[in-house]
Amino acid sequence: xxxxxxxxxxxxxxxxxxxxxxxxxxxxxxxxxxxxxxxxxxxxxxxxxxxxxxxxxxxxxxxxxxxxxxxxxxxxxxxxxxxxxxxxxxxxxxxxxxxxxxxxxxxxxxxxxxxxxxxxxxxxxxxxxxxxxxxxxxxxxxxxxxxxxxxxxxxxxxxxxxxxxxxxxxxxxxxxxxxxxxxxxxxxxxxxxxxxxxxxxxxxxxxxxxxxxxxxxxxxxxxxxxxxxxxxxxxxxxxxxxxxxxxxxxxxxxxxxxxxxxxxxxxxxxxxxxxxxxxxxxxxxxxxxxxxxxxxxxxxxxxxxxxxxxxxxxxxxxxxxxxxxxxxxxxxxxxxxxxxxxxxxxxxxxxxxxxxxxxxxxxxxxxxxxxxxxxxxxxxxxxxxxxxxxxxxxxxxxxxxxxxxxxxxxxxxxxxxxxxxxxxxxxxxxxxxxxxxxxxxxxxxxxxxxxxxxxxxxxxxxxxxxxxxxxx
Amino acid sequence: xxxxxxxxxxxxxxxxxxxxxxxxxxxxxxxxxxxxxxxxxxxxxxxxxxxxxxxxxxxxxxxxxxxxxxxxxxxxxxxxxxxxxxxxxxxxxxxxxxxxxxxxxxxxxxxxxxxxxxxxxxxxxxxxxxxxxxxxxxxxxxxxxxxxxxxxxxxxxxxxxxxxxxxxxxxxxxxxxxxxxxxxxxxxxxxxxxxxxxxxxxxxxxxxxxxxxxxxxxxxxxxxxxxxxxxxxxxxxxxxxxxxxxxxxxxxxxxxxxxxxxxxxxxxxxxxxxxxxxxxxxxxxxxxxxxxxxxxxxxxxxxxxxxxxxxxxxxxxxxxxxxxxxxxxxxxxxxxxxxxxxxxxxxxxxxxxxxxxxxxxxxxxxxxxxxxxxxxxxxxxxxxxxxxxxxxxxxxxxxxxxxxxxxxxxxxxxxxxxxxxxxxxxxxxxxxxxxxxxxxxxxxxxxxxxxxxxxxxxxxxxxxxxxxxxxxxxxxxxx
Numbered sequence: 047x048x049x050x051x052x053x054x055x056x057x058x059x060x061x062x063x064x065x066x067x068x069x070x071x072x073x074x075x076x077x078x079x080x081x082x083x084x085x086x087x088x089x090x091x092x093x094x095x096x097x098x099x100x101x102x103x104x105x106x107x108x109x110x111x112x113x114x115x116x117x118x119x120x121x122x123x124x125x126x127x128x129x130x131x132x133x134x135x136x137x138x139x140x141x142x143x144x145x146x147x148x149x150x151x152x153x154x155x156x157x158x159x160x161x162x163x164x165x166x167x168x169x170x171x172x173x174x175x176x177x178x179x180x181x182x183x184x185x186x187x188x189x190x191x192x193x194x195x196x197x198x199x200x201x202x203x204x205x206x207x208x209x210x211x212x213x214x215x216x217x218x219x220x221x222x223x224x225x226x227x228x229x230x231x232x233x234x235x236x237x238x239x240x241x242x243x244x245x246x247x248x249x250x251x252x253x254x255x256x257x258x259x260x261x262x263x264x265x266x267x268x269x270x271x272x273x274x275x276x277x278x279x280x281x282x283x284x285x286x287x288x289x290x291x292x293x294x295x296x297x298x299x300x301x302x303x304x305x306x307x308x309x310x311x312x313x314x315x316x317x318x319x320x321x322x323x324x325x326x327x328x329x330x331x332x333x334x335x336x337x338x339x340x341x342x343x344x345x346x347x348x349x350x351x352x353x354x355x356x357x358x359x360x361x362x363x364x365x366x367x368x369x370x371x372x373x374x375x376x377x378x379x380x381x382x383x384x385x386x387x388x389x390x391x392x393x394x395x396x397x398x399x400x401x402x403x404x405x406x407x408x409x410x411x412x413x414x415x416x417x418x419x420x421x422x423x424x425x426x427x428x429x430x431x432x433x434x435x436x437x438x439x440x441x442x443x444x445x446x447x448x449x450x451x452x453x454x455x456x457x458x459x460x461x462x463x464x465x466x467x468x469x470x471x472x473x474x475x476x477x478x479x480x481x482x483x484x485x486x487x488x489x490x491x492x493x494x495x496x497x498x499x500x501x502x503x504x505x506x507x508x509x510x511x512x513x514x515x516x517x518x
Numbered sequence: 519x520x521x522x523x524x525x526x527x528x529x530x531x532x533x534x535x536x537x538x539x540x541x542x543x544x545x546x547x548x549x550x551x552x553x554x555x556x557x558x559x560x561x562x563x564x565x566x567x568x569x570x571x572x573x574x575x576x577x578x579x580x581x582x583x584x585x586x587x588x589x590x591x592x593x594x595x596x597x598x599x600x601x602x603x604x605x606x607x608x609x610x611x612x613x614x615x616x617x618x619x620x621x622x623x624x625x626x627x628x629x630x631x632x633x634x635x636x637x638x639x640x641x642x643x644x645x646x647x648x649x650x651x652x653x654x655x656x657x658x659x660x661x662x663x664x665x666x667x668x669x670x671x672x673x674x675x676x677x678x679x680x681x682x683x684x685x686x687x688x689x690x691x692x693x694x695x696x697x698x699x700x701x702x703x704x705x706x707x708x709x710x711x712x713x714x715x716x717x718x719x720x721x722x723x724x725x726x727x728x729x730x731x732x733x734x735x736x737x738x739x740x741x742x743x744x745x746x747x748x749x750x751x752x753x754x755x756x757x758x759x760x761x762x763x764x765x766x767x768x769x770x771x772x773x774x775x776x777x778x779x780x781x782x783x784x785x786x787x788x789x790x791x792x793x794x795x796x797x798x799x800x801x802x803x804x805x806x807x808x809x810x811x812x813x814x815x816x817x818x819x820x821x822x823x824x825x826x827x828x829x830x831x832x833x834x835x836x837x838x839x840x841x842x843x844x845x846x847x848x849x850x851x852x853x854x855x856x857x858x859x860x861x862x863x864x865x866x867x868x869x870x871x872x873x874x875x876x877x878x879x880x881x882x883x884x885x886x887x888x889x890x891x892x893x894x895x896x897x898x899x900x901x902x903x904x905x906x907x908x909x910x911x912x913x914x915x916x917x918x919x920x921x922x923x924x925x926x927x928x929x930x931x932x933x934x935x936x937x938x939x940x941x942x943x944x945x946x947x948x949x950x951x952x953x954x955x956x957x958x959x960x961x962x963x964x965x966x967x968x969x970x971x972x973x974x975x976x977x978x979x980x981x982x983x984x985x986x987x988x989x990x991x992x993x994x995x996x997x
Contacts, residue, residue, distance in 0.1 A: 135835030
């Protein structure tokens with residue numbers, strides 16, 4: 047029998063606030079174990095959470111980025127469960143009244159509906175020493191602000207799911223909400239998946255696969271689950287509603303706990319935090335403060351800058367690269383030339399060195415200057431590549447680099463003229479031969495000019511001048 | 519027993535130094551507290567140090583109301599470097615690494631913290647019998663309870679073992695022990711005093727409040743501890759009142775509501791008549807007594823126990839033996855360790871409430887219990903609004919009886935819960951209320967009355983209580 051996968055996602059995204067959501071500890075990734083902990087995020091008796099307004103604003107921005115309604119009234123609840131990475135033994139989250147509801151993201155011409163986005167705090171990390179049989183708790187991540195984005199079960203394939211996550215991650219990045227570094231855990235995905243026979247409209251029993259932290263594992267986990275559930279259904283058996291864990295090494299999923307074993311979280315309103323209220327004016331101020339989103343940027347690149355759609359798409363798909371391009375384009379409106387240099391040469395160097403755009407030693411203005419030198423005919427196309435490579439390796443000023451490496455093209459006609467005069471005088475035979483119709487000699491004479499003038503000679507100018515002199 | 523107002527004069531006129539005053543209280547604690555067990559920790563050294571600093575302030579002419587005044591702090595309010603046990607085995611050795619906001623404020627004005635007072639474990643109870651460190655005895659009759667949960671706070675004031683005390687009130691825990699011990703206790707409006715550093719019992723109901731010799735003293739302490747605190751998101755952004763500012767104003771024309779449900783069958787006759795004769799005092803002073811009604815009162819205790827236990831179950835989940843406090847030495851797995859830690863570390867009453875709270879929140883029961891309790895909460899608030907549309911304050915008994923014998927309700931916890939009937943609605947509605955002694959029963963035990971005010975109407979109820987106190991002859995406890 048053939049089945050249609052029915053997939054819904056829960057995306058957890060860490061928000062880019064400086065401090066944690068209920069205290070003033072740094073929310074940065076990493077750090078020495080338990081170095082970013084205070085009485086509040088350690089849950090010491092008597093402490094109280096104080097809501098970080100920055101996190102609230104970012105969550106609202108996420109809402110706007112994903113086409114949600116940002117609610118004028120939202121509130122926090124407590125989700126109670128015991129786990130050593132959760133110092134208070136409850137997580138502060140939004141259950142009944144989330145900050146955003148009813149969004150949508152269009153993928154391949156189809157709207158994927160977003161049920162809700164809510165704010166919650168992240169838990170700590172446990173480090174297990176299997177050898178000694180000891181576990182340690184690191185609370186640095188405790189209280190890092192998260193949003194959880196919950197979709198409706200509108201996705202129908204692993205590829206669709208992947209594309210959706212990519213699009214959401216991109217929008218969150220553009221909105222400045224999340225850096226979406228899945229390898230650092232700043233974006234994590236839970237997949238809910240069931241199978242439905244072709245022709246049916248009734249959803250099957252779903253399994254939830256927790257905590258997927260790469261696009262690849264999302265795809266593999268979904269594909270594995272489709273296979274696993276298909277086998278079960280084909281045998282006439284029933285899929286068990288349960289939570290499963292994906293094993294990256296084996297590429298399979300294993301049951302974690304069944305519905306019967308599921309926690310009863312005993313949600314109730316968080317009494318320590320007053321509700322979050324937005325006036326109309328506050329909401330429109332946040333909406334107006336939204337950075338340029340990918341779609342808008344695409345239109346700017348293609349319509350204003352005249353970039354080909356393919357180039358625009360390539361740039362926009364990597365926000366850091368696109369930001370770099372934007373900054374360079376602001377220095378020099380040679381949009382296409384800059385795009386070419388970024389998309390071909392800069393990317394090549396990045397790939398070769400394994401570096402990120404944020405690691406490079408030169409500024410977008412430096413790159414814009416290379417293009418300017420080339421536009422002005424001061425350097426050749428090849429020289430532009432060479433200068434970029436040098437910038438990449440050791441930084442510096444493009445003009446200085448060009449000079450130091452003798453890459454400035456000689457565009458001074460009088461200097462060239464005297465060189466040409468000299469070449470003509472010293473090669474009287476060849477000149478004679480050319481004049482009597484032997485065109486091939488021109489190449490030889492041109493070579494002599496370049497030899498005399500150096501690499502920096504502007505070849506076009508030299509050629510024109512030589513022709514003129516020979517015609518005299 | 520001497521009022522802070524009087525001690526202030528003595529300190530300012532150099533009749534006594536802050537150092538001598540603190541020493542006198544410390545000596546008395548040593549001598550007398552063995553009879554009533556009001557303190558869990560006494561901080562002799564830090565108190566002496568604080569007294570010295572206070573004397574400097576006095577000498578420099580920088581003294582304010584509490585400078586050099588010996589104060590006790592309930593043992594659920596965090597004190598930097600001083601054990602804060604919540605009267606529980608769970609926190610027997612817990613030493614906070616920060617001061618509660620109220621403690622910071624006391625220290626900032628040069629108040630002297632004598633020690634940490636005994637209480638019901640995690641403030642759960644109305645008799646201070648559930649303390650891991652033994653029950654608090656009533657200074658008027660040591661075979662009787664002090665009331666609770668701030669029993670140590672009230673008894674320490676009543677026995678003259680401090681000049682004023684900080685307690686906490688979740689369902690009557692400041693007012694009822696003040697009533698049982700014959701002193702004055704004030705539960706401020708929810709949000710008036712920062713809860714930062716108060717070890718939570720039921721967060722939506724908890725408020726720190728003063729217990730002292732008089733309403734005037736309570737106002738003076740409240741002036742110091744009240745105010746917005748950025749560390750407590752539920753604290754109110756208000757410019758601070760002068761809480762004693764209305765003392766001495768004429769009561770003429772004040773409308774006092776007498777809600778009939780608070781004078782029903784469950785209320786002891788001697789209590790009823792003492793409170794009603796206080797009402798008569800107000801009538802003669804020119805107040806108008808208004809008959810009012812609170813039909814939902816019969817559901818109040820149930821709603822209170824559901825809401826407070828639900829919040830407590832969650833608040834007390836952090837005591838798992840992993841990070842701080844007691845840790846069981848039994849248990850092979852994480853689950854076993856947590857179970858055994860909590861089984862061994864919490865007392866019976868605390869466990870009852872955790873079970874009750876988790877039951878009320880569990881899926882399938884939430885609507886029937888927690889949700890219905892929330893509805894009653896809304897209804898009670900509405901009924902208070904209706905009453906306050908007709909009057910300025912409300913007069914009720916503080917407790918149905920005077921202090922009872924230790925162990926009297928041991929086998930009937932529900933009966934003890936019901937004794938909270940007069941106080942819990944004030945917390946449910948977040949209102950201020952003050953309890954002061956309005957008479958003594960035939961055995962000489964103090965009877966308390968409560969005056970409930972509008973939200974942030976502390977100054978009015980303090981003035982009303984003060985007017986009564988000024989003409990009432992207190993009988994001091996003799997130990």
